[in-house]
Amino acid sequence: xxxxxxxxxxxxxxxxIKNLIMILVGGVLIxxxxxKEFEPVLLLPIGxxxxxxxxPLTGITDAANGGFLGVLYQAGIKTELFxxxxxxxxxAMTDFGPLLENxxxxxxxxxxxxxxxxxxxxxLNLGFNLNEAASxxxxxxxxxxxxxxxxxxxxxxxxxxxxxxxxSYMSLVPIIQPPVMRLLTTENExxxxxPYTEKPVSKTVKILFPILVTIVISLLSPKASPLIxxxxxxxxxxxxxxxxxxxxxxxxxxxxxxxxxxxxxxxSTMAGESFIQSDTLLILGMGLLAFVLDTMGGVLVGKxxxxxxxxxxxxxxxAAGISAFPMSARIVQKVGQEYDLDNFLLMHAMGANxxxxxxxxxxxxxxxxxxxxxx
Numbered sequence: 001x002x003x004x005x006x007x008x009x010x011x012x013x014x015x016x017i018k019n020l021i022m023i024l025v026g027g028v029l030i031x032x033x034x035x036k037e038f039e040p041v042l043l044l045p046i047g048x049x050x051x052x053x054x055x056p057l058t059g060i061t062d063a064a065n066g067g068f069l070g071v072l073y074q075a076g077i078k079t080e081l082f083x084x085x086x087x088x089x090x091x092a093m094t095d096f097g098p099l100l101e102n103x104x105x106x107x108x109x110x111x112x113x114x115x116x117x118x119x120x121x122x123x124l125n126l127g128f129n130l131n132e133a134a135s136x137x138x139x140x141x142x143x144x145x146x147x148x149x150x151x152x153x154x155x156x157x158x159x160x161x162x163x164x165x166x167x168s169y170m171s172l173v174p175i176i177q178p179p180v181m182r183l184l185t186t187e188n189e190x191x192x193x194x195p196y197t198e199k200p201v202s203k204t205v206k207i208l209f210p211i212l213v214t215i216v217i218s219l220l221s222p223k224a225s226p227l228i229x230x231x232x233x234x235x236x237x238x239x240x241x242x243x244x245x246x247x248x249x250x251x252x253x254x255x256x257x258x259x260x261x262x263x264x265x266x267x268s269t270m271a272g273e274s275f276i277q278s279d280t281l282l283i284l285g286m287g288l289l290a291f292v293l294d295t296m297g298g299v300l301v302g303k304x305x306x307x308x309x310x311x312x313x314x315x316x317x318x319a320a321g322i323s324a325f326p327m328s329a330r331i332v333q334k335v336g337q338e339y340d341l342d343n344f345l346l347m348h349a350m351g352a353n354x355x356x357x358x359x360x361x362x363x364x365x366x367x368x369x370x371x372x373x374x375x
Contacts, residue, residue, distance in 0.1 A: 018272030019054040026050030026267065029164070038171035041256075042144065042263050046164060049267020061268045069268035072261050077152050077159070082262040083145040084230045089255030090145070090357070091234025092247045094325070096209060098351035099358075101199040105317075105348070107301055109355025112321025113363040114297030115140030115290035120367075123286060128279075131155050134367045136283055139166050140290030141360035143323035148266065149227060150364045154371060160269035161280045165287035173327045176288070178335050180295045181319050189306060190339045192314040196347045206239040217362060224365015231361055294322045298352070314345055320352040323360035329353040 029047030033040035052060050052069060063070030076082035099105055120137030128136060135151035135158055147166040151159050169176065182190075210232035218225040237247040269275075302318025316336055320328045329349035336345040 015056050016272060018276045019056065020272075022054045022270055022272040022275055023051050025270070026054070032168075032171075036171075039167045041259050042167045042266075043171070045260055045263025046167070046267040046270075049264040050160075050270040051267075052264075053268045053271045061271070069265060072265045073268060076258075076261055077148070077265050078156075080149055080152060080226065082258050082265070083149040083152075084226055085254055085258040086145045086262065087227060087230040087361075088234040089250045089258070090325075091210070091231040091236075092238045092250040094231075094235055094238075094354060094357060095350075096235065096354050097201050097206065098347050099354045100201045100205060100209060102348065102351045104305070105321075105351035106355045106358075107305070108298050108318050108321035108352040109357075109359035110321075111297040111301035111318065112294050112323070112352075112356045113141065113359045115293035116363050116367070118293045119286050119290040122289065123282075126282060126286075131371060132158060134371055135162055136286055137290065138162075138364055138367055139169070139283075139287040140294055141323055141363055142166070142170060142291060142294060142328075143357070143360040143364075144170060146227065146323070146360050146364040148262070150367060153368065156269075157274065158279070158283065160266060160275055161283045162287075163266040164270070165284050169287055169291045170324050170327070173324045174331055174334075176291055177295050177319050177328065177331050180292055181299055181316055181332075181335055184296060184299045185303070185315050187339060189303070189315050190336060191343065192306065192311065193340070193343050194312070194314050194317075194345060194348050196344065203239070203241070207236065210236040210239070213358070217365070221362065221365040221369050223368035224362055227361045227364055228358075231357075291322075295319050298322065298356075314343075314348070317345060317349050317352050320349040321356045321359070322353075323356045325353045325357050326350065328356070 026047040029043045029050065032038040033043040033047065049069065052058070059065050060067045061070045063074045116137045119140050120133045123133035123136045124130065131154040135155040138147050138150040139162060141147060144163065144166045148159065148163050151162045214229050214232045217228045234250050237243050237250060298318035298321035299315055300318070302313065302315030305313040306315045314336065316332050320332045322328050329346060332349035333346040336343045
């Protein structure tokens with residue numbers, strides 16, 4: 001009995017105000033996941049993981065003593081396994097048909113990554129070292145697994161803040177993007193109609209696409225190979241049509257189980273002593289900036305395509321050049337129909353959105369390649 005009382009007293013002694021704040025933060029994330037449905041599949045486990053990480057003496061994050069969250073971190077984050085498994089699922093869910101039907105959308109996917117490099121430069125000017133700045137910049141990929149993959153290699157101590165920022169802003173796509181889209185376009189531009197004429201893409205092309213993309217990108221940017229290879233392998237399973245059971249497993253069982261482990265593990269990095277710092281607020285602010293810059297980059301390139309096409313291209317589609325798939329494409333459709341109910345931009349936007357998915361992976365690989373001598 002005396003031992004139990006001593007343990008309780010020790011736990012209370014070690015429980016700090018920072019732990020309490022982070023438990024409240026975890027509660028807020030859970031609230032946003034349940035009440036507001038903001039990225040619930042990630043924010044719910046991240047929030048619960050944050051609560052667990054701030055309970056003293058549980059040993060739950062101590063891998064050396066068998067703490068299960070610590071073991072998961074070593075097995076899935078440090079080895080980069082969890083983000084890669086997620087990418088297999090994403091690839092199996094993604095239809096690159098709209099992009100293959102309209103390859104010029106790849107330009108918007110590239111433009112939608114401009115926030116990565118703009119934010120990286122800002123982070124350097126604010127005093128972060130190069131690896132930290134690159135990890136913060138990758139929030140601009142608007143792709144949670146890519147952000148986790150890159151930051152776990154370059155700046156693991158910032159993983160929690162970066163992951164929470166990335167997923168939080170992904171959930172806020174409907175709030176963040178429309179004002180930027182309206183600011184940069186005129187009403188006439190928003191009303192441009194782009195009738196969708198399906199251009200059949202053969203099964204052979206759809207099968208060759210993931211294979212060739214993997215080979216080309218792996219040769220040009222070897223550091224991107226794990227990211228692009230897992231994404232494309234998932235897509236190959238989808239398009240082959242002969243492993244439907246494996247494709248569905250990648251989309252469901254594997255993706256779901258990995259998402260649970262990934263969320264809990266990311267949450268476990270949010271211990272009060274390491275998370276509550278001025279840097280965390282800066283990361284939140286720069287993450288928002290990265291998102292805005294990405295949207296601006298896509299829309300501005302869309303405006304250029306509007307001019308070059310003789311005013312036949314709707315620049316709103318540029319906003320879908322980010323990797324928030326398929327939310328951003330739906331926002332383009334929604335904003336377009338606010339000005340003309342008969343304007344259907346969704347399939348065009350899906351092409352830009354899938355290009356953004358590829359662009360974010362390539363950008364993550366480029367960042368790792370450029371910093372290969374730094375870690």
